Structures are given as structure tokens and as C-alpha cells.
Amino acid sequence: MRAIERLARNSLRAADAAATRFYGWRYNPLHQTGTIAVALLIVLIVTGLYLLVFYRVSEPWESVQRLAADPWLGRWIRSLHRFASDAMVVAVVVHVLRMFAQERSWGPRALAWVSGVVLFLFVFVSGWTGFVMVWDTFGARLAIVGARLFDALPILSEPVQRVFSGERPIPSAFFFVNLFLHIAIPLSVGAGLWIHVSRLARPTLLPPKPLGVAVISGLLVLSVVFPAPLPPEADPFVIPEGVPVDWFFAFWLPWVEALPISIAWAGAVATLALAAAVPLFTRRAREGAHAPSVVDPRLCTGCNQCPQDCPWHAITMVPRDDDRPTLVALVDPALCVSCGICAGSCAPMGVGPPGRTGRDQLQQVRGFDFAIPAIRRRAPVVAITCAQLPATHVHALEEAGAPIHMVSCSGNLHTSAVEQFLRDGAAGVIVFSCAPRDCRGREGPKWLLQRMYHDREAELQPRVDRRRVRLATAAPGNLAGTLAEFRTFADSVEALGIQDLQPDSEDLVCEPQPVVASKRRAWR
Amino acid sequence: MSIARMAWHVAGVAAAIGGALALREGSVHPWAIPRKSGDAQVRLSWSARPERVEQCRRLSDAELAELPPHMRLRLQCEGVFARYLLTVRVDSSGIASDTIRGGGLRHDRPIRLFREIGVPSGQRRVKVEVARLDSTSAAGDTTEDHDTPGDTLLGFRAGREADERQRRAREAMPARLVLDTLISLAPGHVLLVAYDETARRLTGRMARSVP
The missing domain is CATH 1.20.5 (Single alpha-helices involved in coiled-coils or other helix-helix interfaces)
Incomplete structure (x- = not known):
């Protein structure tokens, strides 16, 4: 499984790099697949409402034909409905691959993964009912193959296929049930989305406006210029030589036609079970880089910042065991993804994953070797990089003369570590984070920006010259941008001359408060 | 830039x-839909009740007296539903042969048939035959109970049972059904063979009715 993950990661990185070159990291659609899928769901609901007004269960194909013949609205709205659903499948597939490749499928994220698999199935079922509703040759083929699959199950005594045999006209009730499912399932997708993002403190549901507008406009232009054709009406007495298939929804059709039904069923069930069981195969031991955060109650001042910053609702404030009048933070390990963002949010450095708390970071900075093999600056500019950055970027920064300090996530970085670098002789510190929408900790760059420049708790102290500090984005495919950012910053720092911060002129670390009857609370 | x-x-x-x-x-x-065996199709699709094969026995007065009053019936019948042999021949070569029977675990539900059989297109003689396999000629006494006076409770029940038996017999498939037709099947066309409950015979339909 690790090898598959690695392969997926490398492929994704290459695709990400290409998309970043094309559209820039701000509007890289591959970073926004989940939100694009939601935006497309909204498009589907809006266009579907329009189509619903004109659809007739008593004459399904004829009513769609009338829509398709209307050059002003009907034709392109129907096409937009169709192409948006296809684009949604593409977006969801990329989203799934992305989560898999970035190891975001197990542990606390398992609920999102499993609910996502169910939602994807719902999207498919909703799509199939939509095609059957039209009752063209493709819709009829889907219905017949679906009925054949159903008939293989020992559920109904009467073969469902007889409905489509031509013995008698297909009852309107059949199309009504289809219509009902086609409306009800997307509504349940909406409800399922709530479960899908329920573990997130601040889910982002829509893409940036320019990207959303671009995607929808693109589909709209496609619908107007190349509208979706309407295949002929299904005739039960004629088997067409070929049908125009929507491969995004019916990629399985040739297999089911070719394979024995039992094998087709076994394949479908196995695929679904395998997809749902991915969290079991990809899970890691909750230790080392995956260990959940812990709270040192002696340091916790009860400021309530870490629960606010945690993107996963993994931290709550609870009454203390000792006689101090404040609350104390408590981490639920079952919800913690070990992103380390809490460590960056805690001024007294009392919370974080083992080895990555603010105190641990200061220790690492104090032992940092400023020597650079390639270029020696008298006062170097230190580059702090997120561990998820591509190795090519890190090597290029090293070659450009930057001593590298790596953190698990830019949000994990404690601002005191930045200050410590400057005290220890760095001329400047530039932090390279992932693109904000590509952050595995979800909100690392966002909170670091707030802490460095907008006085969010655990803020970079006012005594630190902001001209010597910079937050930049390093995205795969934008190596030139990363290097340009570094060089521009290094030049601007060089022009500033020597800084006036002295080593250890003020304490950066709080001393632990004595605890009466201290007892580390275990999460129950 | x-x-x-x-x-x-x-x-x-x-x-x-x-x-x-x-x-x-x-x-x-x-996508070209694969045609497995032949480019045209004979589709059999119908639902019909199988005949009931019964063995009946006339109870004696003593046997009747032993039964609870509400269960007393002079003619007691036990039986099963008949099986049928389905054969499909195209141009005198058999392309399908199968035993069919009623649905449900006890096979007492209607026969619900759906078969799609690929055949080569062109001028074809298609013969579909359904013949009962089980004999309905009972070993026991199957005659209706005409001895019991109709104005008694026993007589009333006997009459009702007889009516029910007749109704079932009317609804059931005949012992033999045959559709023998010469048709011109275009590629991709389907001959639908269905059972007409009113006329109690097999009918063939295509895009236009088969004569």
C-alpha cells in the first residue's frame, strides 16, 4: 500500500506542478477538487430545477426532446446539467486520489473517507437515474443492464427486465420513481456532505470565486458551443448497434455486458468494500510523526487559543484538576491528526505533538548549524520550510545559500523560533509554506500569517523587525518563483544591514507554573 | 508578466x-453493443399461472366427523403445480430448451419468464413451444362433490371449492402452447413472444405485429 501511495504521490506532484505552471498556485484546480465538486453540485441543483419544470413522466423522451430543441435556454441548460455532472465525477476522482496520495485517509480522517465513498456512490446512482429518466437508447441500456443486475439477486420474484421487454408500455410510475430518486439522492448528498466535513472546524465548501467562475463559465461555453446530443428514443423492439455512452458514469457498462452477472456483482462489491476499507490499509502507528498532541497542564494558561486554531475540533477546554482558576486544554487523540498547529498557537508552548512543541522547536533552533557548504554569508537568511515541500525546492534553496530548517507544517512553527533565529545571528527568516489550499494541516499558512503579521495569539513579538521576516508560498511547478522570492528577500535583508536584536536579551520561554495535585488527565 | x-x-x-x-x-x-450469438433476438417475456396437478380423495362420514366443523369438506385435494418444458427452435434447430415452473419456494406462484435468445437475422422460422411435463390425470377421485346437497353447509363449501378450482383452471396456462411463425428479422430487431391471458395463446410481436 505504501508503494501505491508513493506512486500516487509522485503522479499527483507532477500533475500539481503542471497545473501550478498553467494557472498559478492560487487557482490551481487540483488543490480545489473538493470545493469544485460542491460548486458543481450547486450548478446541478439549479439547472436541475429548471429542467424539472419541463420534464414529464408521461412522455419522458418527448419532453427532453422539446428541451433539447429550444435553442435559447433548454438546450444549453440541459447540456450544462450533463457536463457539470461529468465534471463533478472527475473532480471527485481527483479529490479521492489526492486524499489517498497525501495520506489523508486514515485515523481521524477515516470518517471523511468512508462518508466520501458513500457520497461518491450516491453521485453515481443519482447520475444513473438521471440518464434513465430521458429514456433514450443510452438510458434504456443502463436501465436494462441495471435490471439484469437486480434480477441476479434473489429479492424480487418477478424479473425487473420484463418492465422493459415491450410487452406493455413502461408505466409512468417507473419514471416517477426515477425522478423521485434523482431529486432525493442529491438532497441526501447535501446531508452527507455535512457528515463528510463534520470533523473539520472550518470546512471550506466553495472554491475561490475566480476559479469557480472559470470552471462554470468553461462548462457553460462548452454547453453552448457543443451541446450534448439527444440520442433517439428507446425502442424495446430494436437493439441499437451502438449507443452514445457517458463514460464518466457508465464506464462499467462493457464489463457488465461481457462478464457473467455474478462476477460483475462480485467486482462491484469488492471495489466498494476495498474503497471503504482504505483507512485500514493506510493507517499508521500513532507515534513519531503521527503522535497526537499532548498538553502540559503546568504551562497551559487556559487562554483558549489552541481549541480555536485546531482545524479538527480535537482540543477542548476542561476544568483543571488543580486550584488554578483557569480551564486547561485537553486533546482528544482520536480526533488529532498531529498537524502540530496547536504548537504554533500556544504562547507558553504547553501543547503540541511530542518533539514538535514550541519548546522543542526552540531547542532545535539553538542547536542549529548556520554553516552553509556552498555559500557562506556573514549573516545568512534562514529558510524555514514545510516538510511537505518538494525536495527540489529545498535543494535549490540550499544551493542559493539558505540554511534550511524544516517543520512538519508551517502552522506548526512557533513564532518564537523565528525570533530565536534572528537572535542567533540570522539576517532574516523566510518561511516557505505549501499553497494554502494544499496544506495537509488545512490552516497552517493561514494561522502563521495571522501570527506573524496580525497579532494572533502566539504572535511574533513587536520587537522583531518585520522587514527581516517573510512568509512565502512554495508550490510544485513554481521553483523559479520560490527562488525569486528567496533572492528578493535576501537582497532586501542585506540592504537593511546588521540587526539590533541581541541573543537572549529577553526570555522567550515561560517557566512552568507549579501545579498543586497535578495529574495528567486522560481522555475518556 | x-x-x-x-x-x-x-x-x-x-x-x-x-x-x-x-x-x-x-x-x-x-459504444457498440456486443451481440453475443446472432444479431437479432427472440425475447420471451410473460407471466402465467401453472396448472395444478391434484389428487383428490372423497372422505367418509366418519373421517369428516373427526375434523373440526369449520374444516369439513367432502373432497380433499393435495397436489403440486405443473412443470413445463420450454423449447425454442429457429429454422428447425433447437436453440433453447429449459424446464420452467412457478415462482416461490413452493412453486405456487405464477411462472414469470424472461429470456433473451440471440438469433441470426434474416428470414427465420421461429417455433416456441411450452408443453406441460406433469400429468394432471389424477390417480384418485377428482370428480366434483355433487352428492352433498347444496343447501347444507357442507354443500355450500363444496360448491365454493368447485368454483375456485374451475377459476384456477381457467387462469392456468394450457397444457401446450405453440407459436410457430415465419418472420423476417432485421439486424438488431427483436421478436417478442408473450402470453395472451385472454386468448390463452402465445403471441409474437415485433416493431410491427407478426402475422
């Missing part, structure tokens, strides 16, 4: 257009 950057953006627009066209193509790309 540098020329290189602009070139990338132009490439991005081209990629988006290519992606959109690929999306459309993937949305409507035709």
Missing part, C-alpha cells in the same frame, strides 16, 4: 479547452 509565464498561461488555457473537449467526448462517445 514574463513571456515564459504568459506562454504557460496560454498553455493553461489550451489545456482547459482540451479538457473541456475531452469531457464532452467522454460524455457522448459511442
Whole structure:
């Protein structure tokens, strides 16, 4: 499984790099697949409402034909409905691959993964009912193959296929049930989305406006210029030589036609079970880089910042065991993804994953070797990089003369570590984070920006010259941008001359408060 | 904006257009439906009640007296539902043969048949035959109970049972059904063979009715 993950990661990185070159990291659609899928769901609901007004269960194909013949609205709205659903499948597939490749499928994220698999199935079922509703040759083929699959199950005594045999006209009730499912399932997708993002403190549901507008406009232009054709009406007495298939929804059709039904069923069930069981195969031991955060109650001042910053609702404030009048933070390990963002949010450095708390970071900075093999600056500019950055970027920064300090996530970085670098002789510190929408900790760059420049708790102290500090984005495919950012910053720092911060002129670390009857609370 | 950057953006627009066209193509790309055995089709689709094969016995007065009053019936019948042999021949060669029986665990539900059989297109003589396998000639006494006076409770029940038996017999498939027809099957066309409950015979239908 690790090898598959690695392969997926490398492929994704290459695709990400290409998309970043094309559209820039701000509007890289591959970073926004989940939100694009939601935006497309909204498009589907809006266009579907329009189509619903004109659809007739008593004459399904004829009513769609009338829509398709209307050059002003009907034709392109129907096409937009169709192409948006296809684009949604593409977006969801990329989203799934992305989560898999970035190891975001197990542990606390398992609920999102499993609910996502169910939602994807719902999207498919909703799509199939939509095609059957039209009752063209493709819709009829889907219905017949679906009925054949159903008939293989020992559920109904009467073969469902007889409905489509031509013995008698297909009852309107059949199309009504289809219509009902086609409306009800997307509504349940909406409800399922709530479960899908329920573990997130601040889910982002829509893409940036320019990207959303671009995607929808693109589909709209496609619908107007190349509208979706309407295949002929299904005739039960004629088997067409070929049908125009929507491969995004019916990629399985040739297999089911070719394979024995039992094998087709076994394949479908196995695929679904395998997809749902991915969290079991990809899970890691909750230790080392995956260990959940812990709270040192002696340091916790009860400021309530870490629960606010945690993107996963993994931290709550609870009454203390000792006689101090404040609350104390408590981490639920079952919800913690070990992103380390809490460590960056805690001024007294009392919370974080083992080895990555603010105190641990200061220790690492104090032992940092400023020597650079390639270029020696008298006062170097230190580059702090997120561990998820591509190795090519890190090597290029090293070659450009930057001593590298790596953190698990830019949000994990404690601002005191930045200050410590400057005290220890760095001329400047530039932090390279992932693109904000590509952050595995979800909100690392966002909170670091707030802490460095907008006085969010655990803020970079006012005594630190902001001209010597910079937050930049390093995205795969934008190596030139990363290097340009570094060089521009290094030049601007060089022009500033020597800084006036002295080593250890003020304490950066709080001393632990004595605890009466201290007892580390275990999460129950 | 540098020329290189602009070139990338132009490439991005081209990629988006290519992606959109690929999306459309993937949305409507035709697929040739495989025709496994023959390019036309005979489709058998019907629902009909099988005949009931019964063995009846006339109870004696002593046996009747032993039964609870509400269960007393002079003629007691036990039986099963008949099985049928389905054969399909095209141009005098048999292409399908199967035993069919009623649905449900006790096979007491209607026969619900759906078969699709591929046949070569062209002028074809299609013969579909359904013949009962089990004999209904009972070993026991199957005659109706005419001895019991109709104005007694026993007589009333006997009459009701007889009516029910007749109704079931009327609804059941005949012992033998045959559709023998010469038709011209175009490629991709389907001959639907169904059972007409009113006329109690097999009928063939295509896009236009088979004569």
C-alpha cells in the first residue's frame, strides 16, 4: 500500500506542478477538487430545477426532446446539467486520489473517507437515474443492464427486465420513481456532505470565486458551443448497434455486458468494500510523526487559543484538576491528526505533538548549524520550510545559500523560533509554506500569517523587525518563483544591514507554573 | 508578466479547452453493443399461472366427523403445480430448451419468464413451444362433490371449492402452447413472444405485429 501511495504521490506532484505552471498556485484546480465538486453540485441543483419544470413522466423522451430543441435556454441548460455532472465525477476522482496520495485517509480522517465513498456512490446512482429518466437508447441500456443486475439477486420474484421487454408500455410510475430518486439522492448528498466535513472546524465548501467562475463559465461555453446530443428514443423492439455512452458514469457498462452477472456483482462489491476499507490499509502507528498532541497542564494558561486554531475540533477546554482558576486544554487523540498547529498557537508552548512543541522547536533552533557548504554569508537568511515541500525546492534553496530548517507544517512553527533565529545571528527568516489550499494541516499558512503579521495569539513579538521576516508560498511547478522570492528577500535583508536584536536579551520561554495535585488527565 | 509565464498561461488555457473537449467526448462517445450469438433476438417475456396437478380423495362420514366443523369438506385435494418444458427452435434447430415452473419456494406462484435468445437475422422460422411435463390425470377421485346437497353447509363449501378450482383452471396456462411463425428479422430487431391471458395463446410481436 505504501508503494501505491508513493506512486500516487509522485503522479499527483507532477500533475500539481503542471497545473501550478498553467494557472498559478492560487487557482490551481487540483488543490480545489473538493470545493469544485460542491460548486458543481450547486450548478446541478439549479439547472436541475429548471429542467424539472419541463420534464414529464408521461412522455419522458418527448419532453427532453422539446428541451433539447429550444435553442435559447433548454438546450444549453440541459447540456450544462450533463457536463457539470461529468465534471463533478472527475473532480471527485481527483479529490479521492489526492486524499489517498497525501495520506489523508486514515485515523481521524477515516470518517471523511468512508462518508466520501458513500457520497461518491450516491453521485453515481443519482447520475444513473438521471440518464434513465430521458429514456433514450443510452438510458434504456443502463436501465436494462441495471435490471439484469437486480434480477441476479434473489429479492424480487418477478424479473425487473420484463418492465422493459415491450410487452406493455413502461408505466409512468417507473419514471416517477426515477425522478423521485434523482431529486432525493442529491438532497441526501447535501446531508452527507455535512457528515463528510463534520470533523473539520472550518470546512471550506466553495472554491475561490475566480476559479469557480472559470470552471462554470468553461462548462457553460462548452454547453453552448457543443451541446450534448439527444440520442433517439428507446425502442424495446430494436437493439441499437451502438449507443452514445457517458463514460464518466457508465464506464462499467462493457464489463457488465461481457462478464457473467455474478462476477460483475462480485467486482462491484469488492471495489466498494476495498474503497471503504482504505483507512485500514493506510493507517499508521500513532507515534513519531503521527503522535497526537499532548498538553502540559503546568504551562497551559487556559487562554483558549489552541481549541480555536485546531482545524479538527480535537482540543477542548476542561476544568483543571488543580486550584488554578483557569480551564486547561485537553486533546482528544482520536480526533488529532498531529498537524502540530496547536504548537504554533500556544504562547507558553504547553501543547503540541511530542518533539514538535514550541519548546522543542526552540531547542532545535539553538542547536542549529548556520554553516552553509556552498555559500557562506556573514549573516545568512534562514529558510524555514514545510516538510511537505518538494525536495527540489529545498535543494535549490540550499544551493542559493539558505540554511534550511524544516517543520512538519508551517502552522506548526512557533513564532518564537523565528525570533530565536534572528537572535542567533540570522539576517532574516523566510518561511516557505505549501499553497494554502494544499496544506495537509488545512490552516497552517493561514494561522502563521495571522501570527506573524496580525497579532494572533502566539504572535511574533513587536520587537522583531518585520522587514527581516517573510512568509512565502512554495508550490510544485513554481521553483523559479520560490527562488525569486528567496533572492528578493535576501537582497532586501542585506540592504537593511546588521540587526539590533541581541541573543537572549529577553526570555522567550515561560517557566512552568507549579501545579498543586497535578495529574495528567486522560481522555475518556 | 514574463513571456515564459504568459506562454504557460496560454498553455493553461489550451489545456482547459482540451479538457473541456475531452469531457464532452467522454460524455457522448459511442459504444457498440456486443451481440453475443446472432444479431437479432427472440425475447420471451410473460407471466402465467401453472396448472395444478391434484389428487383428490372423497372422505367418509366418519373421517369428516373427526375434523373440526369449520374444516369439513367432502373432497380433499393435495397436489403440486405443473412443470413445463420450454423449447425454442429457429429454422428447425433447437436453440433453447429449459424446464420452467412457478415462482416461490413452493412453486405456487405464477411462472414469470424472461429470456433473451440471440438469433441470426434474416428470414427465420421461429417455433416456441411450452408443453406441460406433469400429468394432471389424477390417480384418485377428482370428480366434483355433487352428492352433498347444496343447501347444507357442507354443500355450500363444496360448491365454493368447485368454483375456485374451475377459476384456477381457467387462469392456468394450457397444457401446450405453440407459436410457430415465419418472420423476417432485421439486424438488431427483436421478436417478442408473450402470453395472451385472454386468448390463452402465445403471441409474437415485433416493431410491427407478426402475422
